[in-house]
Structures are given as structure tokens and as C-alpha cells.
Amino acid sequence: MGARWLGVLLAIGMTVVAGLGGSDAATRDRGDGQLYPGQRSIPKMSKAEARREIWPKPVDEFLAGEYLQRADVVLTRRDWDLSSYLIRLATRSPFSHAAMVFTGPQFESGFDNTFVIEAGTGGVDLTNIRDYISDKSTFIAIKRLKQPWFDEPKQARVRGILLDKIKASYNFWAIGRIFRNLWFGVQRQVRGKEKTIEAYRKNEWQPPNDYICSGLVQLGFVEAAIEYIKAGKLPVTALKEVVFHDTAASRLPEGEDWQYLDADTQKQTAELFEAQNIVELEAVTPNDLALSEKLDWLYLIKNGMVYKVSSYDDVVSQTR
Numbered sequence: 001m002g003a004r005w006l007g008v009l010l011a012i013g014m015t016v017v018a019g020l021g022g023s024d025a026a027t028r029d030r031g032d033g034q035l036y037p038g039q040r041s042i043p044k045m046s047k048a049e050a051r052r053e054i055w056p057k058p059v060d061e062f063l064a065g066e067y068l069q070r071a072d073v074v075l076t077r078r079d080w081d082l083s084s085y086l087i088r089l090a091t092r093s094p095f096s097h098a099a100m101v102f103t104g105p106q107f108e109s110g111f112d113n114t115f116v117i118e119a120g121t122g123g124v125d126l127t128n129i130r131d132y133i134s135d136k137s138t139f140i141a142i143k144r145l146k147q148p149w150f151d152e153p154k155q156a157r158v159r160g161i162l163l164d165k166i167k168a169s170y171n172f173w174a175i176g177r178i179f180r181n182l183w184f185g186v187q188r189q190v191r192g193k194e195k196t197i198e199a200y201r202k203n204e205w206q207p208p209n210d211y212i213c214s215g216l217v218q219l220g221f222v223e224a225a226i227e228y229i230k231a232g233k234l235p236v237t238a239l240k241e242v243v244f245h246d247t248a249a250s251r252l253p254e255g256e257d258w259q260y261l262d263a264d265t266q267k268q269t270a271e272l273f274e275a276q277n278i279v280e281l282e283a284v285t286p287n288d289l290a291l292s293e294k295l296d297w298l299y300l301i302k303n304g305m306v307y308k309v310s311s312y313d314d315v316v317s318q319t320r
Contacts, residue, residue: 045061045064046064047065047066050062050063050064050065051065051066051067055306055307055308056306057305058304058305058306059130059133059304059306061306062301062306066104066105066106067298067299068104068106068114068129068142069101069155070101070103070155070156070159071101071145071155071156071159071220072101072142072143072144073099073142073143073144073145073289073295074101074116074132074140074141074142075095075097075098075140075141075142075143075290076095076096076099076132076138076141077094077095077097077139078096078135078138079137084096084097092287093285093286093287094287094290094315094316094319095141095286095287095289097118097214097286098213098214098217099116099117099118099127099217100117100118100158100162100217100220101115101129101159102115102116102126102159102163103115103126107156113129113130114128114129115127115128115129116132117159117163118213138302139301139302140300140301141299141300141315142298142300142301143292143296143298144296145221145241145242145294145295145296146296147241149234157224158220158224159220161219161220161224162216162217162219162220165219165220165223214284214285214286214288214289215281215282215283215284217284217289218243218245218281218282218289219274219282221242221243221244222242222243222274222281224242225238225241225242225270226270226271226274229267230267230271236258236266236267236269236270237255237258239252240252240255241294242294243281243294244284244288244289244294244295245281245284245288246288247280248277248280251273251276253269290315291312297309297310297312297314297315300314300315300318302318
């Protein structure tokens with residue numbers, strides 16, 4: 001079974017590599033400014049006008065209303081694209097890529113557009129969110145961590161960690177790494193996710209992050225939470241609220257159980273958690289983010305229109 005699957009992947013691999021960057025960015029930007037069915041050109045409007053509760057609404061109106069926040073999670077897919085299809089097949093997901101809202105005119109001066117941070121073939125990219133929207137074969141879903149403590153400074157820190165980590169320590173796009181990503185996904189289909197991770201451990205391999213961006217999104221949340229916990233600015237219970245991998249989250253104490261540890265031990269436990277669970281955190285998939293109840297569904301963007309959504313089933317039903 002394994003050899004046959006690997007042969008299939010190797011046979012198609014070279015046709016995939018050019019388009020496989022963990023994202024659809026390489027083929028997404030059409031750049032001709034045309035409108036798609038259901039999308040209408042609207043004059044520039046004020047924020048108050050754009051925030052009228054009329055849904056669905058055109059993308060221009062949505063962006064003018066400044067609905068997005070820093071560290072919002074962006075999940076995407078692209079139809080009629082082989083690399084996207086293989087990613088979704090390997091992860092059993094309607095989504096093939098994850099990114100994060102990085103900045104925009106509502107957050108910082110000097111920007112006219114909203115940008116997401118993602119991993120592309122050249123490394124880290126700041127991509128105009130309109131580049132996603134301009135491709136009619138892509139739909140986009142937006143989720144958000146809604147915790148009382150997750151304020152603007154912490155949102156900004158999460159996205160900063162994501163940027164620093166990609167630049168500092170990852171070389172995503174070696175051909176061998178791409179094939180290992182695909183092979184990990186196929187093996188997980190055949191053997192199950194946890195058995196595959198254990199097999200990689202026994203062979204002293206590092207299980208690859210499932211298409212990179214989703215694992216880095218996870219690490220951004222976890223590392224920011226640990227920083228604030230160590231600084232005494234967050235309770236240690238906040239850590240579990242940002243772990244989107246169920247197995248890893250199960251290894252953290254429940255809220256009331258932390259009381260049996262003194263303050264210093266709590267901080268040490270939080271810091272050790274990442275090191276002891278790095279495999280699972282890096283292996284978070286776009287579908288883990290999609291299924292997590294710790295992130296609230298907000299919006300679905302397709303064909304130039306933005307819809308409010310409230311559940312995974314709601315998104316799936318509207319994207320079939």
C-alpha cells in the first residue's frame with residue numbers, strides 16, 4: 001500500500017511542486033480588477049455606512065467596515081487546483097491553507113489595504129487579502145479567538161511571533177520536504193494520525209507540519225500565551241484556550257487542577273508544554289483550526305460577497 005501511494009505521489013509530484021507552497025498564493029492573484037457575478041462596484045463609503053447590518057454584502061463594503069481584527073484566522077481553498085486537492089485529501093478537509101490577518105488601515109497608519117501573513121514559495125509573504133478574493137475559485141472563511149483577555153496588544157503579539165518564527169527558523173520549500181508533507185498526509189490516511197506521528201518519532205524524524213501555515217498559526221497563539229503567562233499578565237489556564245490540537249490540549253490540567261501547583265511551577269509547566277508537544281502543535285492542520293470550538297466562525301467570502309456564518313456545517317453547506 002505504502003509503495004504504491006508513494007509511486008503515485010512521485011509521478012505527479014513535479015507537476016505539483018510549482019503550485020504547492022502550502023498556500024494557493026502562487027496561482028491566486030489574477031490582478032485584472034474584474035468583478036465576478038454577485039459582486040458590484042460601490043463608491044467609497046464611511047465606516048458607519050459600511051457597518052449597516054445588511055448581509056451578504058460586497059467585499060469592498062465589508063473591508064470599509066473594518067470587520068477584521070489582527071490575528072483573525074483565515075482558512076482558504078481553491079477549486080480546480082491539483083495541489084489544493086491533494087492537501088484537502090491528505091487532511092480530510094474542505095480547506096487547504098491557513099493564514100492570519102496581519103495588519104491594515106484600521107490598525108496602523110500607512111496602509112490602504114488589509115494584509116494576511118502566510119508562507120509562500122519565497123518564504124514569508126504579506127499578501128493583500130484582495131488577492132485571495134479576486135479568484136472566483138477560492139472561498140475564504142474567517143474565524144476568531146474570542147476570549148476576554150485577547151485584546152489588541154495580544155493580537156498584535158501573536159502575529160509578530162508568526163512573522164519572527166517563519167523568518168528565523170524554517171526553510172519550507174525544499175522539494176524533499178514537500179514530498180514528505182504529502183507522504184505524511186497519505187500515511188495518516190492509511191495508518192491514522194497518531195500512529196503516523198509515533199512512526200516518525202521512532203525513526204527520529206520530525207513529523208512535518210501539515211502544510212505549514214496552520215501549524216505556525218497554532219504556534220503563534222501558544223507562544224504568545226506562554227509569554228504573557230510567564231510575565232504574570234495572563235492566568236495559566238489561558239494556555240489551554242489556545243491549543244487547537246485535541247491530543248495536546250488533553251495533556252494540560254483542567255482549570256481547577258492548576259491550583260495544586262504553586263505559581264512558579266505553573267509557569268514552568270506552561271513553558272515545558274510547548275517543548276513536550278511540539279510535534280502535535282506543528283502538525284495542526286487547516287481542518288483542526290476549522291473544527292476547533294475555541295475559534296468562533298464569523299464570515300465566509302465567495303464570489304465577491306461576504307456572508308455571516310456561525311458553524312462549520314454552515315460553512316460547508318454554503319461551499320458545496
